């Protein structure tokens with residue numbers, strides 16, 4: 054290989070002039086390529102140069118990950134601002150004042166009611182430039198999606214107030230949702246303000262990952278031919294402290310791998326979180342730059358306002374850049390509110406070049422040097438570059454000041470997050486900073502300030518939003534049309550399976566396949582799986598429907614010749630998310646709310662290992678409930694004893710207990726094919742045909758057994774949670790009758806227990822299938838409430854079903870005892886509950902059921918013991934049973950730890 058000769062001997066160190074000439078030549082060449090050739094060519098050349106340097110043993114520190122601590126967009130590349138900066142400044146000031154006033158007023162009325170002022174003060178320009186010039190509303194064919202920093206909500210309410218969407222009363226009722234009809238939610242909660250908020254965003258870390266999967270869903274729906282949403286963008290306004298959450302950054306590489314150029318993160322880098330600096334001893338923005346760039350994102354930094362441009366222009370030696378770069382965030386935070394003299398000393402002092410830069414500047418001028426995130430021109434240019442960027446996601450890192458312009462009321466102070474009260478002097482300072490015409494003697498009341506409807510400001514607000522498709526925040530339902538799938542799909546399961554042994558997992562997969570082929574649903578159903586398809590037998594869907602892959606399949610799969618080969622396709626239907634329950638749940642929320650983003654309903658079926666559902670991503674489930682997401686969560690291989698071998702970490706005996714606390718989650722633990730079919734059909738009807746904002750959690754099992762025929766007309770009771778599955782065979786000894794309540798995985802044991810009791814002990818048994826303890830509990834709870842408040846004596850559903858049936862009821866489920874115990878007080882008789890409290894173990898299913906005391910013999914024993922305690926059978930009958938079945942009274946307590 055021939056190496057070109059250097060024109061200059063290697064040992065010679067070029068002087069500054071030579072360096073400048075060299076730099077210019079390289080820059081000119083690069084700019085020529087950028088202007089004349091496609092972006093890929095630029096990347097190619099840069100890579101080639103980097104590789105050449107590497108070949109020659111030259112290491113590049115930070116390898117392209119971190120750039121200088123200056124704005125990414127140089128002044129000479131800036132575009133003119135498209136708006137009226139003066140009007141906007143007046144509008145922004147009024148919004149910031151009102152956002153402060155609503156929190157202060159609320160806390161005056163109810164001490165300790167809370168709220169945040171300083172966060173919005175830092176985010177104001179970011180939100181406002183976006184809402185004035187970028188984010189599309191509902192009248193646009195494809196509305197954008199925006200996740201706002203949740204605790205900056207007062208700023209959005211204040212904007213809506215200026216738009217005359219909220220009254221002064223409403224603004225005065227911030228955080229008083231119960232006392233006042235027009236009370237405003239503390240944070241974005243679509244459940245509480247359904248026409249306003251679209252996504253809850255205040256649980257730190259959920260919004261960033263949701264935004265990524267939302268943007269990905271848009272791409273997926275487009276590739277599947279379901280929607281045409283090319284210009285629909287996802288904006289996520291996030292906090293720098295929020296990036297601490299693993300969920301915030303855990304999915305960054307998905308966004309670049311999937312080329313999500315419809316996604317913009319805007320991180321409000323006020324360098325602070327709740328307690329203090331985010332990275333006091335380091336530099337958080339540089340850290341983010343490396344993190345995001347390393348994950349393949351395009352990074353745009355907006356650090357310094359326009360006043361700095363002159364300084365950087367004069368800073369030919371790069372000394373200022375170096376000086377700032379050497380400062381840690383704790384110092385930058387302090388200097389952001391320091392006086393001009395201090396800044397002159399600490400930022401420019403000790404170096405004649407730096408001192409010279411500001412020698413003709415007054416201290417006041419130095420003090421007014423601002424942060425880029427508060428300069429609308431800089432912010433606009435960053436957003437414009439972000440939306441124009443092709444081929445991948447963009448993050449805008451905007452440096453801001455927490456409590457901006459609040460002076461002693463928390464500006465850049467470590468307690469800024471908690472500021473809720475301004476005294477009169479602080480109000481005066483803030484008013485003066487904002488230049489608002491509010492008289493001193495009015496300040497005591499912290500009055501709201503609003504422009505009249507015939508003002509320039511109001512017209513400007515209206516006009517800018519009209520141009521972008523209507524006011525925001527706003528939540529509307531766009532999807533309207535829905536036809537139920539062919540009812541025949543569900544009918545066949547009501548007939549039972551004869552002698553064929555079938556697992557509910559298999560039934561689920563079959564129903565899903567049928568729905569994916571159904572005329573009405575085939576372009577709506579979205580299967581989501583986090584690397585568990587084979588466990589659930591869902592791999593059969595791979596070859597049939599394809600796995601979605603943005604770039605198709607670039608390789609021949611190793612199993613190409615098999616029937617169920619790994620079939621990745623650009624228009625694949627299955628979202629095989631890999632091992633990320635958080636990502637999968639984010640896909641679920643995006644799909645489950647598609648009816649508010651597009652004109653199409655999308656029906657997610659998210660199937661996961663039940664242990665890694667409710668408890669692993671419980672906060673996402675809560676967010677889905679708040680977001681009014683619809684769809685089916687399918688907990689696979691559910692139950693503590695249904696999964697042999699896997700042991701403590703896999704065996705789930707609590708997910709239904711966790712589900713109990715989610716108000717609109719319909720939780721079912723079906724045992725049979727007919728139940729599963731009825732529940733899914735009803736779910737589709739309620740969520741999509743009837744537009745109810747509920748969602749479903751259904752557990753399924755891999756245990757195969759013959760599926761019984763559904764008792765006549767049992768549909769309604771299956772849905773309500775309880776129906777009689779089998780009547781007793783024995784007719785004599787009627788008074789000894791026992792009622793067994795079984796569900797899910799241990800129903801098989803319950804049926805065996807019936808045989809034992811009837812055949813061995815001559816005790817008649819009725820079996821009831823409890824498909825949902827949650828549904829039973831909620832009905833009874835609500836009936837009791839009505840009876841209490843209205844003085845009525847209505848019967849609840851449990852009482853209606855079991856009221857006249859008998860005196861002994863034994864419940865057995867594969868879940869903790871607290872689940873059936875939730876309905877104990879309404880069961881009309883002696884109620885014994887068997888369940889699986891305690892840590893799981895790795896062993897066989899039969900060993901587990903014996904250990905947890907939920908197998909047939911323990912269920913039968915519970916029945917006999919209860920009957921004996923009523924005085925209806927002799928003790929010897931029970932003792933004989935224990936002996937015959939080799940049961941030990943001193944066995945280990947499974948709940949002990």
Ligand SMILES: Cc1ncc(C[n+]2csc(CCOP(=O)(O)OP(=O)(O)O)c2C)c(N)n1
Pocket residue numbers: 172175202204255256257258291292293294295296321323325326327331455470
């Ligand atoms: C999961 C979670 N943990 C804790 C909180 C409480 N919390 C609310 S705001 C906040 C600090 C946020 O800092 P940052 O993201 O930097 O936002 P800033 O207010 O500085 O803009 C914390 C810890 C929360 N809302 N969610």
Ligand SMILES: [Mg+2]
Pocket residue numbers: 292293294295321322323324325326331
């Ligand atoms: Mg912060």
